Amino acid sequence: MNTEHQWRFTTLGFLISAFALFIVVQMVRIQVSPQAEDLRKRGAGNSGTWMTLIPARGQIYDRNGHLLAGNVTVYEAGVDLARVENPSTIALALNAVVGADYEKVFAAASQPPAENAVYATLAKFITEEQKTRLEQLAAEMEAAYAGSRVAERPSLAGLQFEPHLQRQYPEHDLASNILGFVNWEGEGYFGIEERFDDELAGKPERVWVSYDPNRVEEIPEVPEGTGLILTIDREIQATVEGIVESAMQESGAESATIVVMNPTNGDILAMATNPRMDLNEFWNYGEVFEGDTPFNRAISGTYEPGSVFKVLTMAAALDSGTVKPKTEFLDTGSIEVGGTIIRNWNSGAWGPQDMLGCMQHSLNVCLAWVATQTGARQFYAYMQNFGIGHLTGIDLAGENPGRLKLPGDSDWYEADLGTNSFGQGVAVTPVQMVMAVSAIANNGQMVYPRIVLSMIDEGRQYNTSPRIAGTPITANTSEKLTEMLATSLETESSVALVEGYRVAGKTGTAEIPTPFGYTSSQTNASFVGWGPVGDPKFLVYVWLEKPTTSPWGSVVAAPVFRQVVERLVVLMDIPPDEVRLELLQGQ
Amino acid sequence: MYRVQSFTQAYIQAPWRKQLQWIGLFLLCLILVAMIAGVYLSVSARTITIGREIQGMYLEVEEAERAIENLETHLAGLLSSAEMRKRAISLGFHPVTPEETFYVVIPGYVKPEQVVLANSPGRTVPSAPTVSEEYTQSLLDWLRERVFEPAAPLLQEERP
Numbered sequence: 001m002n003t004e005h006q007w008r009f010t011t012l013g014f015l016i017s018a019f020a021l022f023i024v025v026q027m028v029r030i031q032v033s034p035q036a037e038d039l040r041k042r043g044a045g046n047s048g049t050w051m052t053l054i055p056a057r058g059q060i061y062d063r064n065g066h067l068l069a070g071n072v073t074v075y076e077a078g079v080d081l082a083r084v085e086n087p088s089t090i091a092l093a094l095n096a097v098v099g100a101d102y103e104k105v106f107a108a109a110s111q112p113p114a115e116n117a118v119y120a121t122l123a124k125f126i127t128e129e130q131k132t133r134l135e136q137l138a139a140e141m142e143a144a145y146a147g148s149r150v151a152e153r154p155s156l157a158g159l160q161f162e163p164h165l166q167r168q169y170p171e172h173d174l175a176s177n178i179l180g181f182v183n184w185e186g187e188g189y190f191g192i193e194e195r196f197d198d199e200l201a202g203k204p205e206r207v208w209v210s211y212d213p214n215r216v217e218e219i220p221e222v223p224e225g226t227g228l229i230l231t232i233d234r235e236i237q238a239t240v241e242g243i244v245e246s247a248m249q250e251s252g253a254e255s256a257t258i259v260v261m262n263p264t265n266g267d268i269l270a271m272a273t274n275p276r277m278d279l280n281e282f283w284n285y286g287e288v289f290e291g292d293t294p295f296n297r298a299i300s301g302t303y304e305p306g307s308v309f310k311v312l313t314m315a316a317a318l319d320s321g322t323v324k325p326k327t328e329f330l331d332t333g334s335i336e337v338g339g340t341i342i343r344n345w346n347s348g349a350w351g352p353q354d355m356l357g358c359m360q361h362s363l364n365v366c367l368a369w370v371a372t373q374t375g376a377r378q379f380y381a382y383m384q385n386f387g388i389g390h391l392t393g394i395d396l397a398g399e400n401p402g403r404l405k406l407p408g409d410s411d412w413y414e415a416d417l418g419t420n421s422f423g424q425g426v427a428v429t430p431v432q433m434v435m436a437v438s439a440i441a442n443n444g445q446m447v448y449p450r451i452v453l454s455m456i457d458e459g460r461q462y463n464t465s466p467r468i469a470g471t472p473i474t475a476n477t478s479e480k481l482t483e484m485l486a487t488s489l490e491t492e493s494s495v496a497l498v499e500g501y502r503v504a505g506k507t508g509t510a511e512i513p514t515p516f517g518y519t520s521s522q523t524n525a526s527f528v529g530w531g532p533v534g535d536p537k538f539l540v541y542v543w544l545e546k547p548t549t550s551p552w553g554s555v556v557a558a559p560v561f562r563q564v565v566e567r568l569v570v571l572m573d574i575p576p577d578e579v580r581l582e583l584l585q586g587q
Numbered sequence: 588m589y590r591v592q593s594f595t596q597a598y599i600q601a602p603w604r605k606q607l608q609w610i611g612l613f614l615l616c617l618i619l620v621a622m623i624a625g626v627y628l629s630v631s632a633r634t635i636t637i638g639r640e641i642q643g644m645y646l647e648v649e650e651a652e653r654a655i656e657n658l659e660t661h662l663a664g665l666l667s668s669a670e671m672r673k674r675a676i677s678l679g680f681h682p683v684t685p686e687e688t689f690y691v692v693i694p695g696y697v698k699p700e701q702v703v704l705a706n707s708p709g710r711t712v713p714s715a716p717t718v719s720e721e722y723t724q725s726l727l728d729w730l731r732e733r734v735f736e737p738a739a740p741l742l743q744e745e746r747p
Contacts, residue, residue: 056656065702066668070660073653128657165656170663213638217722219645229702238668239682453701461705500685570683573698575690583692 048210055202056165058225060179060192062234063267063453069179069193069279071165075126077134081113083158089141090122090156097133098123109158119160125184131161167193169279175237177273177296178230178396178451181282189282190295192228192451194397199226199455227456231267236260239567240270243560248274251525251556252548257297258564259430263438263530263539265466266447268394269572271431273297299392299399302427303543306510306553307345307362308528309423309433313371314359315440315481316382319473322374325355325484335365338414342368345509360488362507364422371421376407379417383426385472386436386446392469394431394449403427423510424518433528434541435469440482441504441530441539443475486533496529496558498565500576505529505561507553512546522546527557531565537574540564626734627726637722 030036060069077098079090087109094100100123108120126134138156145153167182180191188197202225209219244256257273273296277288294300317323333349335342344350344364350357358366371379383389389404404426405412419425431449439446446469454463473481485504489496496505508526511518525547530539540561547556568574575583664670724732 056652059659061702061704063702065704066666067659067663070663071656072660073657163650163653165653168660170660171667171669174668213635213642216638216641216645227704229704234668238672454704456705459705460708461703462708463701498685566685567682569685570688576685579690586692 047212048208050206051209052204052206053220053222054164054186054204055222056224057167057182057186058196058200058202058227058456060200060227061229062175062232062237063230063269064233065229066171066234068169068171068175068230068232068234070168070170072168073128073163074124074166075128075131075161075163076121077123077126077131078119078121078160078162079109079158080160081109081111081118081120081158084109085155085157086152088152089154090159093134093137093156093159094123097130097137098126122159125166126161134159134161167279171234172278172280173276174234174241175232175271176276176279177298178232178237178271179279180295180397181277181279181285183282189285190398191396192230195395196226196228196452199457200228201225223458228452229454229456229461231269231450231453232271233269233571236568236571237270237272239571240272240564241276243563243567244272244274247542247544247556247560247563250549251544251560253525253544253546253556255297255301255545256560257301257430257541257543257545258560259298259434259541260564260568261434261438261449261539261541263441263447263536266435266438266450267453267466268449268451269538271296271298271451273301294400295398296396297543297545298430299394299396300429301543302400302402302429303524303545304424304426304510304513305428305433305526305543306423306508306524307364308437308506308508308526308541308553309426309428310359310362310367310421310508311440311481311485311506311528312383312386312388312436313367313374313379313421314355314484315386315473315477316379317370317374318355318480319382319477320374320378322378323355323370325480327355329353329355329358329366329369331358331363331365333365335368335418337368337372337418338416340415340418342418356484356488359484359506360492362422367421368418371417376414376417379421380404380406382472383420385470386439387432387469388426388428388436390432392429392431392435392449395451399431400429402429402432423508430541430543433526434539436472437528437530437541438539439470439472440478441536442478444471444473444478446470446472482530482533489529494554494558496527496561498531498562498569500578501531501565501569501574502533502577503529503531503565504533505558507558509551509553521551523551523553525551525553525555525557527553527561529561529565532574532577532580534577535580537572538565538568540568626730630726630729634722 030039056071059067059071062068077094084090087106090109091100091102091106094105095102105122108122111117111120134156138159141154141156145155169176169179169181178191180189180193182188182193186201188194188200193200202223205220205222207220240258240260244258247253247256255274258270259268260270261268275288275293277284289295318325330352331344331350333344333347342364345362350361350363350366353361353363353366355370357363358370374382383404384406389402389406391399391401404420405416416425435446435449448467448469450464450466452464454461456462482504485506486502489503489505494505494507496503496507506528508524508528510524510526512522512524523546525544527542528540530536542557542560542564544557544560550556569576574580721729
C-alpha cells in the first residue's frame with residue numbers, strides 16, 4: 001500500500017468515525033435535552049391507548065332457565081373529524097335514519113380537528129338495522145360521487161360505529177314489576193335490576209392497551225356481570241298476569257295484585273300486579289306510572305287488609321291458649337274496645353258462635369273480643385313475630401315496611417287493639433301478609449320470601465337456600481287453624497273452592513280510610529289461601545283495590561283465587577287429593 | 588544456533604497465512620452472529636405475527652360474544668311465553684284444565700329439582716395453561732431447548 005492510498009484511507013476512516021461520533025453525540029443530546037421528557041411522553045402515548053372494558057350485564061332467567069333479561073348489540077355513531085368531508089350529509093343521513101337532531105349533529109361534525117379533538121359522538125343506541133342502512137348510504141354515495149370534483153360532494157366519510165351491549169327484555173312486559181329496568185346510562189331502576197345493580201353490571205376496568213403485539217397478553221379479561229336465576233316460573237307468571245287483567249275487568253277494580261309463593265321454602269312463583277310496562281321502552285315509565293303509583297304494589301303498596309288479618313289474630317289466640325276452636329262466644333252485634341263501638345260487617349248480631357263460626361262468618365265483634373282476651377301485649381308480640389310492620393327482606397328494591405302501631409306509640413289507642421284484630425288501622429303489603437300466613441300454611445315455620453334462586457358468577461352457579469324467618473306459632477296451632485279455615489270454606493260453599501283439591505283460606509274486605517273517616521263505598525277486597533291442605537304447595541294472595549261490581553272480598557277476590565289455583569295445579573303438576581293420597585298409600 | 592534458527596524459520600507461518608487465519612476467524616464470528624441474528628429475527632417476526640393474530644382474535648372474541656348475546660336474546664324472543672302461546676293456539680291447542688288432566692305413575696321418574704346453567708363451585712376442574720410455551724419462553728430458553736439440545740424433538744408429535 002503506497003503513501004497516497006494510506007492517506008486516502010486515513011481520511012475516509014476519520015470522516016466515517018466523525019460521522020459515527022456525531023450520531024452518538026446527537027443521540028446523547030436528545031436524551032438529555034429539556035424536550036426529552038416530552039418526547040418520551042409522546043412516544044409512550046402513541047404506543048397504545050386507554051380503553052374502558054365494560055363487562056356484559058349479567059342475564060336474568062326464570063326458574064326453568066328461560067331468559068327474562070338479556071343483551072343486544074347497539075352502536076354509537078361518531079365521526080373521525082380529520083376524515084369528515086361533508087358534515088351536512090352526515091347530519092342529514094343521521095336525521096333521516098336515526099331521527100337525530102340535524103343542528104346538533106351538524107355542529108358536532110363540523111368541528112375542526114385538533115390535538116384534543118379527533119372524534120365526536122353524534123348519536124347513541126343505534127340498532128343493527130339503522131347501522132346497516134347508514135353503511136349502505138355511505139357505499140352508495142361513494143359509488144355515485146367517487147370521481148366527482150365538486151367541492152362539497154355528498155359523502156359520509158369519517159362516520160364510524162362503535163358497538164356495545166344494551167339491555168333487552170325478550171318477554172317485554174312479563175314480570176316487569178319484578179325485573180325493573182336499565183336506563184341509557186346502564187343504571188338499574190326498580191326490582192331486581194336496582195337491587196342487584198352492582199352484581200349484574202360487573203366491574204368495568206380502565207386499562208392501557210398496548211399496540212405492541214409482544215404485550216398482547218397484558219390485555220385483561222373482564223368477566224361479565226353476575227347472572228341471576230329467579231324463583232319465578234315464567235308460565236305461572238304469565239298466567240297470573242292474565243288473571244290480574246281479567247280480574248280488573250270483571251271487578252272494575254283500580255288495581256289488582258296476586259302473589260303466589262311456595263309456603264315451604266318461600267319461593268315466589270309469581271308476583272303480578274298492574275300497571276306493567278314494556279321494559280324495552282323504559283322511557284315511557286312516567287306515562288305508565290303516573291303520580292305516586294308504586295312500581296310493584298306487591299312490595300310497596302301498603303293498605304289496610306281487612307278480614308284476611310283475622311287469620312293472624314286467631315293464630316295468636318289459639319297459640320297463646322286464649323281460645324280453642326270450640327270456645328263459645330255470644331255475638332250481640334257490637335263490642336266496645338277502648339271507647340270505640342265495633343260492629344259486624346252487616347251490623348247484625350250472630351248469637352252464639354264457636355271460633356269456627358267466627359272465622360266462617362268473619363265476625364268483627366268476635367275477633368275484637370278474641371284480641372282483648374289475648375291482651376294487647378301478647379297480641380302485638382305475635383304480630384311482630386309475624387313480621388307485621390317490618391320489611392320482609394325480599395330481594396327487590398323499593399319494599400315498604402307498612403305500619404303497625406304499638407302500645408306506647410304516641411298515636412296508639414286502646415281502640416286500635418279492637419280494629420287491628422280485623423285488619424283495620426294497620427298497613428301491610430301483600431308480600432308481608434304472604435310471609436306471615438306462610439307460618440300457618442307451613443306447620444308454624446314462617447319463611448322469608450325468596451326471589452333469587454341462584455347466582456352465576458364467572459361460570460359457577462351458587463344456589464341460595466330457603467331461610468326460616470321464625471316460628472311464631474306451633475305446628476299444632478297451624479294444623480288447627482288450617483283445618484278451621486278449610487272447613488269454613490267448605491261449609492259456606494265458597495266460590496274459592498277448587499274441585500278435587502282441599503284448600504284453606506280467608507276473605508277480606510276493608511274499608512278505605514279517607515280524610516273524612518272510613519268509607520264503605522270504597523274497599524280493598526282480598527283473599528289469602530293455600531293448598532292442598534296436608535301437603536301445601538302454593539300460597540296465593542289476592543288484592544283488588546276499589547272494586548266496583550261488588551265491595552266484598554268473598555264476591556270479587558275469592559273467585560280470582562279459584563282461577564289461579566285451577567291453573568296452578570296444572571302448571572305445577574299437582575294431582576287431585578284423591579290421586580295424591582292413593583299414591584301416598586301405595587308408597 | 589544456526590540450526591535452531593533455520594528450524595524455527597522453516598516452521599514459522601507466512602504473513603499471508605496468518606492474515607488468512609484471522610480473516611477466517613473473523614468470518615466465522617460474523618457467520619455465528621449472523622446466524623443468531625437470523626434466528627432472533629425469525630423468532631421475533633413469528634412472535635410479532637402471532638401477537639398481531641392474537642390481537643385480531645381478541646376482537647373476534649368480542650364480536651363473537653356480542654353475537655352470542657344477540658342470538659340468545661333473539662332466541663328468547665322467539666320462544667317467549669307470548670309467542671309460544673300464540674303458536675300453540677294457532678296450532679289448535681288450548682290450556683289444559685284440571686278435568687282434562689290424567690296423572691300416570693312412572694316408576695323411577697324424578698322431577699328435576701333445579702335448572703343448572705353453570706357448574707357449581709364443587710364441580711370445576713383446574714384449568715390447563717392456555718398460552719403455549721413459544722409465547723412465554725425467552726430466546727435463550729428457546730435456543731437451549733431447540734438448538735443446543737438436539738435430543739429434544741423439533742416438533743411435538745400428537746400421540747394417540
